[in-house]
Amino acid sequence: MAHGYPRFPSAGTRLCAVFGQPIRHSASPALHNAAFEAAGLDWAYVACEVEPRFLGEALVGAGRMGFCGLNLTVPHKLEALEWVDVLDESARAWGAVNTVVFEVEVDGEWFPVGLREPDGRPIRSKGYNTDADALIRALKEDLRVEPRSARVLLLGAGGAARSAALRLADEGVLELWLVNRTLSKVEELAAEISNRYPAVTVEVGYPESDVEIILNGTSLGLKSGDPLPLDTDRFPLERADGVYDMIYRPAVTPLLTAAQAAGCQTANGLGMLLYQGAAAWELWTGRPAPLEVMREALGREVYGGPR
Numbered sequence: 001m002a003h004g005y006p007r008f009p010s011a012g013t014r015l016c017a018v019f020g021q022p023i024r025h026s027a028s029p030a031l032h033n034a035a036f037e038a039a040g041l042d043w044a045y046v047a048c049e050v051e052p053r054f055l056g057e058a059l060v061g062a063g064r065m066g067f068c069g070l071n072l073t074v075p076h077k078l079e080a081l082e083w084v085d086v087l088d089e090s091a092r093a094w095g096a097v098n099t100v101v102f103e104v105e106v107d108g109e110w111f112p113v114g115l116r117e118p119d120g121r122p123i124r125s126k127g128y129n130t131d132a133d134a135l136i137r138a139l140k141e142d143l144r145v146e147p148r149s150a151r152v153l154l155l156g157a158g159g160a161a162r163s164a165a166l167r168l169a170d171e172g173v174l175e176l177w178l179v180n181r182t183l184s185k186v187e188e189l190a191a192e193i194s195n196r197y198p199a200v201t202v203e204v205g206y207p208e209s210d211v212e213i214i215l216n217g218t219s220l221g222l223k224s225g226d227p228l229p230l231d232t233d234r235f236p237l238e239r240a241d242g243v244y245d246m247i248y249r250p251a252v253t254p255l256l257t258a259a260q261a262a263g264c265q266t267a268n269g270l271g272m273l274l275y276q277g278a279a280a281w282e283l284w285t286g287r288p289a290p291l292e293v294m295r296e297a298l299g300r301e302v303y304g305g306p307r
Helices: 028-038 052-064 089-094 131-142 159-171 183-196 254-261 270-285 291-303
Strands: 014-020 043-049 069-072 099-106 109-112 123-128 151-155 175-179 201-204 211-216 240-245 265-267
Touching (some): 014 028, 014 052, 028 043, 028 270, 028 291, 052 123, 069 270, 089 123, 089 131, 089 159, 099 270, 109 270, 131 159, 131 240, 131 265, 131 270, 151 159, 159 175, 159 183, 159 211, 183 201, 240 254, 254 265, 270 291
Parallel strands (some): 014 043, 014 069, 151 175, 151 211, 175 201, 211 240
Antiparallel strands (some): 069 099, 099 109, 099 123
């Protein structure tokens, strides 16, 4: 909680959650519960381990139980495209869902459940993507790199990486190289980018030239003993100005440790988590997010103190 004091839910507490597998690393409960407390809202946010095969049932169940909203993390962001009732333009544009808002129908219009009591009315789930814009902001602020006209090496092709690739192309990167262990996925993504953003040079595989940004959109680094997501024999870290790892716990992944040793600017995914979470919070509550409260809560949760 925002000041370290326990706050217990009541029968009237509104609920939100994050679904993922694994989930115990998540700092989202600290982020959102601090914001709810600061805003004086009787809301609570929990983390739920959900297997991919049960995602559809879990989404329906959360809606039936009156949840106001959800965040989705690995490995659910792509699968959720098929399970939510309606997609916001952000989810359609960036090809993944990381935020769900449950909505209630009132006189033919749909409102967030957090702003209207369901009272037996029809409920639907609406999928959003708040990751993509959050990443661009975090790259600019935390890595001190301007993505526009940059050369970027992106690792991964899952939900977070897919959103990142499309948003970077929309931002106007000069060149984009895509690396993923499943070649078919990355080739499909490269073809989509070429079709939608013909001005962007997109290639599959490691670049011959130097890059401004290496971006890790894989889950490698979450678990102790994970290998690097980058083949440093094929692309040495010294050839990058900056390295951004979407993982935020551990705060310094093996990739970031190696990048720091190579003299790169580095940043983890905490800034991206902050900004995507703030956007989700505003969708659920209809209020401006207490951004500094959320930032401080993340600092305490991940680093043991303010950042």
